[in-house]
Amino acid sequence: MAAIEAAGMAIEFPLYHHNARSLKQRILASAPRRLKRDDDNRIVVAALRDLTFGIGNGERVALVGPNGAGKTTLLRTIAGVYEPVAGSLRVAGEIGSLIDPAAGMDPLLTGRENVVLRALYRGLTEATGRALADEVQGFAGLGEFFDVPIRGYSAGMNVRLSFAMATAMTPEILLMDEWFLAGDAEFMARADQRLSKLVTDAEILLIATHDMGIVRKWCTRAIRLEGGRILADGPVAEVLDAAGL
Ligand SMILES: Nc1ncnc2c1ncn2[C@@H]1O[C@H](COP(=O)(O)OP(=O)(O)OP(=O)(O)O)[C@@H](O)[C@H]1O
Numbered sequence: 022m023a024a025i026e027a028a029g030m031a032i033e034f035p036l037y038h039h040n041a042r043s044l045k046q047r048i049l050a051s052a053p054r055r056l057k058r059d060d061d062n063r064i065v066v067a068a069l070r071d072l073t074f075g076i077g078n079g080e081r082v083a084l085v086g087p088n089g090a091g092k093t094t095l096l097r098t099i100a101g102v103y104e105p106v107a108g109s110l111r112v113a114g115e116i117g118s119l120i121d122p123a124a125g126m127d128p129l130l131t132g133r134e135n136v137v138l139r140a141l142y143r144g145l146t147e148a149t150g151r152a153l154a155d156e157v158q159g160f161a162g163l164g165e166f167f168d169v170p171i172r173g174y175s176a177g178m179n180v181r182l183s184f185a186m187a188t189a190m191t192p193e194i195l196l197m198d199e200w201f202l203a204g205d206a207e208f209m210a211r212a213d214q215r216l217s218k219l220v221t222d223a224e225i226l227l228i229a230t231h232d233m234g235i236v237r238k239w240c241t242r243a244i245r246l247e248g249g250r251i252l253a254d255g256p257v258a259e260v261l262d263a264a265g266l
Pocket residue numbers: 034035066067068086087088089090091092093094095229
């Protein structure tokens with residue numbers, strides 16, 4: 022059973038070290054709420070503060086809130102990229118991440134080799150990995166570039182490969198940032214069906230987005246963040262209506 026439990030969780034990013042004293046004074050004077058001094062006297066951004074929530078099997082959760090609210094940071098923390106500085110986080114279930122396009126890929130390997138490598142990493146056999154690579158190739162539409170090292174890909178080609186790859190293996194917990202829904206029109210028309218299946222098959226969906234159409238279409242619950250804190254958490258209609266979204 023997939024589950025995510027956070028209790029009093031906090032994430033901080035150090036910005037300046039002790040020697041930038043006058044700069045520090047200015048920053049703390051102008052933005053006292055989000056920037057603070059940590060125990061080592063560094064200035065840090067309090068990206069997430071005192072988050073407590075639980076997400077269980079079958080939930081489709083939207084993270085909403087203005088720029089800088091902490092949505093992507095929360096997704097990355099659940100994916101294991103950042104370690105909380107306070108509180109606790111427990112994640113049970115295999116994670117599929119549509120957050121950072123090139124994360125976990127080797128730029129020196131081809132598209133095909135990256136797919137096989139990911140499959141092996143997930144504990145699948147090489148034969149299964151090769152079959153998956155054929156499937157990804159068919160969907161990504163990269164032509165001969167599928168067998169070229171991915172450091173030679175354009176940004177859009179990277180999106181196509183990572184989207185096709187991530188949607189080829191259904192995870193228990195699907196973490197998604199909205200830019201994954203911003204491919205070119207032809208690709209998104211094909212992507213929509215594939216994405217719907219993935220969203221339906223995953224046990225937990227967590228998506229960060231500014232698009233309330235997506236939230237209402239796919240999600241059952243919304244968590245509204247602002248300044249790194251949870252302002253509201255509940256059924257989609259309730260949270261969006263209360264915020265006038
Ligand atoms: N690697 C980092 N180093 C320093 N600060 C960071 C880093 N990543 C995020 N932050 C800060 O943490 C806060 C939360 O950022 P985050 O990217 O999670 O916001 P968001 O809600 O996803 O915003 P957006 O809607 O603009 O994507 C911001 O103040 C941001 O400046």
